[in-house]
Amino acid sequence: xxxxxxxxxxxxxxxxxxxxxxxxxxxxxxxxxxxxxxxxxxxxxxxxxxxxxxxxxxxxxxxxxxxxxxxxxxxxxxxxxxxxxxxxxxxxxxxxxxxxxxxxxxxxxxxxxxxxxxxxxxxxxxxxxxxxxxxxxxxxxxxxxxxxxxxxxxxxxxxxxxxxxxxxxxxxxxxxxxxxxxxxxxxxxxxxxxxxxxxxxxxxxxxxxxxxxxxxxxxxxxxxxxxxxxxxxxxxxxxxxxxxxxxxxxxxx
Amino acid sequence: xxxxxxxxxxxxxxxxxxxxxxxxxxxxxxxxxxxxxxxxxxxxxxxxxxxxxxxxxxxxxxxxxxxxxxxxxxxxxxxxxxxxxxxxxxxxxxxxxxxxxxxxxxxxxxxxxxxxxxxxxxxxxxxxxxxxxxxxxxxxxxxxxxxxxxxxxxxxxxxxxxxxxxxxxxxxxxxxxxxxxxxxxxxxxxxxxxxxxxxxxxxxxxxxxxxxxxxxxxxxxxxxxxxxxxxxxxxxxxxxxxxxxxxxxxxxxxxxxxxxxxxxxxxxxxxxxxxxxxxxxxxxxxxxxxxxxx
Amino acid sequence: xxxxxxxxxxxxxxxxxxxxxxxxxxxxxxxxxxxxxxxxxxxxxxxxxxxxxxxxxxxxxxxxxxxxxxxxxxxxxxxxxxxxxxxxxxxxxxxxxxxxxxxxxxxxxxxxxxxxxxxxxxxxxxxxxxxxxxxxxxxxxxxxxxxxxxxxxxxxxxxxxxxxxxxxxxxxxxxxxxxxxxxxxxxxxxxxxxxxxxxxxxxxxxxxxxxxxxxxxxxxxxxxxxxxxxxxxxxxxxxxxxxxxxxxxxxxxxxxxxxxxxxxxxxxxxxxxxxxxxxxxxxxxxxxx
Numbered sequence: 001x002x003x004x005x006x007x008x009x010x011x012x013x014x015x016x017x018x019x020x021x022x023x024x025x026x027x028x029x030x031x032x033x034x035x036x037x038x039x040x041x042x043x044x045x046x047x048x049x050x051x052x053x054x055x056x057x058x059x060x061x062x063x064x065x066x067x068x069x070x071x072x073x074x075x076x077x078x079x080x081x082x083x084x085x086x087x088x089x090x091x092x093x094x095x096x097x098x099x100x101x102x103x104x105x106x107x108x109x110x111x112x113x114x115x116x117x118x119x120x121x122x123x124x125x126x127x128x129x130x131x132x133x134x135x136x137x138x139x140x141x142x143x144x145x146x147x148x149x150x151x152x153x154x155x156x157x158x159x160x161x162x163x164x165x166x167x168x169x170x171x172x173x174x175x176x177x178x179x180x181x182x183x184x185x186x187x188x189x190x191x192x193x194x195x196x197x198x199x200x201x202x203x204x205x206x207x208x209x210x211x212x213x214x215x216x217x218x219x220x221x222x223x224x225x226x227x228x229x230x231x232x233x234x235x236x237x238x239x240x241x242x243x244x245x246x247x248x249x250x251x252x253x
Numbered sequence: 254x255x256x257x258x259x260x261x262x263x264x265x266x267x268x269x270x271x272x273x274x275x276x277x278x279x280x281x282x283x284x285x286x287x288x289x290x291x292x293x294x295x296x297x298x299x300x301x302x303x304x305x306x307x308x309x310x311x312x313x314x315x316x317x318x319x320x321x322x323x324x325x326x327x328x329x330x331x332x333x334x335x336x337x338x339x340x341x342x343x344x345x346x347x348x349x350x351x352x353x354x355x356x357x358x359x360x361x362x363x364x365x366x367x368x369x370x371x372x373x374x375x376x377x378x379x380x381x382x383x384x385x386x387x388x389x390x391x392x393x394x395x396x397x398x399x400x401x402x403x404x405x406x407x408x409x410x411x412x413x414x415x416x417x418x419x420x421x422x423x424x425x426x427x428x429x430x431x432x433x434x435x436x437x438x439x440x441x442x443x444x445x446x447x448x449x450x451x452x453x454x455x456x457x458x459x460x461x462x463x464x465x466x467x468x469x470x471x472x473x474x475x476x477x478x479x480x481x482x483x484x485x486x487x488x489x490x491x492x493x494x495x496x497x498x499x500x501x502x503x504x505x506x507x508x509x510x511x512x513x514x515x516x517x518x519x520x521x522x523x524x525x526x527x528x529x530x531x532x533x534x535x536x537x538x539x540x541x542x543x544x545x546x547x
Numbered sequence: 548x549x550x551x552x553x554x555x556x557x558x559x560x561x562x563x564x565x566x567x568x569x570x571x572x573x574x575x576x577x578x579x580x581x582x583x584x585x586x587x588x589x590x591x592x593x594x595x596x597x598x599x600x601x602x603x604x605x606x607x608x609x610x611x612x613x614x615x616x617x618x619x620x621x622x623x624x625x626x627x628x629x630x631x632x633x634x635x636x637x638x639x640x641x642x643x644x645x646x647x648x649x650x651x652x653x654x655x656x657x658x659x660x661x662x663x664x665x666x667x668x669x670x671x672x673x674x675x676x677x678x679x680x681x682x683x684x685x686x687x688x689x690x691x692x693x694x695x696x697x698x699x700x701x702x703x704x705x706x707x708x709x710x711x712x713x714x715x716x717x718x719x720x721x722x723x724x725x726x727x728x729x730x731x732x733x734x735x736x737x738x739x740x741x742x743x744x745x746x747x748x749x750x751x752x753x754x755x756x757x758x759x760x761x762x763x764x765x766x767x768x769x770x771x772x773x774x775x776x777x778x779x780x781x782x783x784x785x786x787x788x789x790x791x792x793x794x795x796x797x798x799x800x801x802x803x804x805x806x807x808x809x810x811x812x813x814x815x816x817x818x819x820x821x822x823x824x825x826x827x828x829x830x831x832x833x834x835x836x
Binding site: 288336339340343345346347348349350351352353355356357358359360362363364366367473477480481484515516518519521522523525526529530 | 578625628629631632633635636637639640641643644647648650651761765772805808809811812814815816817818819822823826835836
């Protein structure tokens with residue numbers, strides 16, 4: 001079973017404070033790898049390094065043998081790494097349909113020159129994109145909301161929209177930052193089944209940060225337990241969740 | 254060489270005034286996140302208050318300065334209450350406040366032009382004294398400008414370190430919502446900020462009016478000088494504002510020496526662009542987390 | 548009749564200016580205070596090419612567009628390092644730099660005396676002499692330019708800009724290269740505004756730097772703030788109101804010495820009221836943030 005992303009001794013410091021140090025981790029291909037740990041453990045910082053928002057001070061991030069550490073976010077995204085933010089960040093002023101269509105556009109189509117070349121075929125091209133977008137909107141169950149502005153959706157619906165966006169974007173790795181935080185139980189169940197479907201039937205690789213242990217238990221293949229900026233413990237899901245020290249330190253059991 | 258020294262001396266005198274202007278602007282920007290374009294309006298209002306007191310009412314210079322400072326503080330207070338606070342209550346974004354501030358500046362500039370006309374107003378000082386320091390000639394007004402500017406800024410620098418109120422307003426700049434939670438009077442603090450900022454622009458306004466005069470369209474130049482000093486020097490720290498201001502004044506003098514005074518405004522902006530390209534956080538600054546910046 | 552033609556010509560010129568700025572402000576979400584500088588560079592480039600170098604209308608127009616676009620490219624690199632307030636301030640800086648250069652580089656731009664004697668356009672044997680003919684020219688320019696701009700608005704490029712406007716960080720996470728697209732928007736909006744700039748120069752036949760100052764940039768941004776931006780309706784609404792307003796004031800009989808100041812006070816008040824009550828303008832989609 002292969003490694004999609006390898007984190008090799010990654011470290012990041014802010015004015016003498018090491019938010020993460022000496023991180024060694026594998027994001028397993030076609031599986032769900034979870035990062036758990038108390039607040040301030042450095043999980044989000046790690047994801048920001050993975051996504052290119054932060055340049056690590058030490059170590060490498062290897063995506064299929066290429067070191068992507070310090071590359072620009074948009075470049076890393078084009079290499080197949082997609083991200084869902086903790087505060088979701090959908091395009092509030094655009095409709096649900098437009099949100100997903102944006103993710104579909106190739107970099108070539110986004111150029112103004114290309115837009116002028118296709119000036120007379122614009123409606124036709126738009127229709128094609130919208131049909132593709134509608135497929136993913138239906139996949140996450142938001143078909144009724146296609147023409148609504150994204151900011152009118154509930155928080156949970158916005159999270160579904162961001163997953164539709166990631167699917168439309170054709171990313172093969174998803175970085176999900178607390179995908180079920182702030183959601184009602186029914187919505188959590190929906191998202192968990194969606195994520196399992198994505199991994200089993202669409203070959204997506206997922207790395208996720210979660211605080212909800214039930215969700216972690218039903219999703220994760222491999223778990224990294226982080227504390228104070230480094231990996232304290234890691235292994236197969238049941239192994240980590242059953243470990244006495246982890247349970248004491250983190251779950252207070 | 255003598256010309257260079259003279260120009261540098263003039264530059265240092267200007268620098269002392271620019272430091273005050275920078276402090277006034279930076280104070281507002283750092284503690285309320287408002288890009289206070291209307292600051293330029295308070296500059297011209299102060300200058301014209303001074304002109305009214307000194308020339309039209311024939312009051313003494315000292316009395317005029319004191320009255321002007323008082324009136325400017327009131328103007329700053331009114332601006333916060335009538336303009337910025339309603340926007341703050343609406344949780345308006347900084348872009349919205351910037352445009353509102355721009356609108357206010359336009360109103361003040363043109364109201365003054367309507368009242369006083371567009372020509373330069375000067376104040377005759379009779380015979381002025383001057384001193385020779387080596388090859389340099391310093392006018393009496395320049396001595397006053399330098400002394401006042403320097404002393405005020407030094408006083409302020411120490412005050413910031415000693416008085417708790419400055420810690421409070423700095424915190425207000427970071428997290429205004431927390432201020433009431435801590436039991437501190439948010440709105441009173443804002444009042445103090447704007448009144449203090451107006452004092453810092455009123456004094457140089459009086460001195461510059463006394464020195465070279467005033468016209469209704471000067472406001473934007475001084476606001477830009479203040480803003481460039483703060484932005485190039487570093488938004489977060491007073492040391493940055495002061496350094497930026499002095500640096501700008503000296504560069505302007507060098508520009509006059511090398512080219513001519515027509516290109517001074519160009520220098521101001523080239524300095525800004527240059528600094529922003531090399532050190533986007535200013536000369537003196539700290540790094541911040543991604544979330545804090547977005 | 549001439550007066551009506553004159554008003555329509557100015558509406559036609561400002562319409563092109565507003566729609567070009569709309570690409571950067573309404574779709575890109577970047578408030579720019581240097582549009583008048585690009586408008587002015589277009590005007591000066593055209594004026595110099597036609598009056599000093601006697602280049603005919605269409606090549607001079609293309610030359611003006613190319614020169615303005617090149618300068619916009621140059622200005623974009625430093626300016627687009629920033630967003631929000633800082634971007635506005637940097638564009639304000641550039642506006643002032645351009646003004647200072649136009650005003651002081653007397654040998655090249657004529658300084659405060661400007662450039663007189665700009666020839667009226669003449670191409671393919673047609674001489675545009677009177678106001679009526681000029682109106683046809685301006686209308687034709689609109690008919691050519693606006694469809695190109697509108698095509699961008701509803702294209703994938705336009706949608707990408709809107710996404711960047713809404714959330715640049717999220718856009719980057721989708722593989723959208725913010726700097727590149729903002730650069731394209733800035734250069735294109737400058738290239739487009741060179742056309743009305745050139746047409747203005749040829750219309751008034753004498754230009755000086757005061758028509759292209761910060762005040763003018765504020766006027767052009769106000770058109771979008773008042774009428775609205777981010778769509779096709781807003782800019783036109785803004786142009787009509789902002790151009791008719793001074794005429795309405797004239798009917799009130801304000802003396803000429805006082806009218807400009809009163810007008811500016813009205814603009815200032817308008818900006819404050821708009822920002823407070825209706826940041827998306829009358830008919831716009833984009834709210835200033």
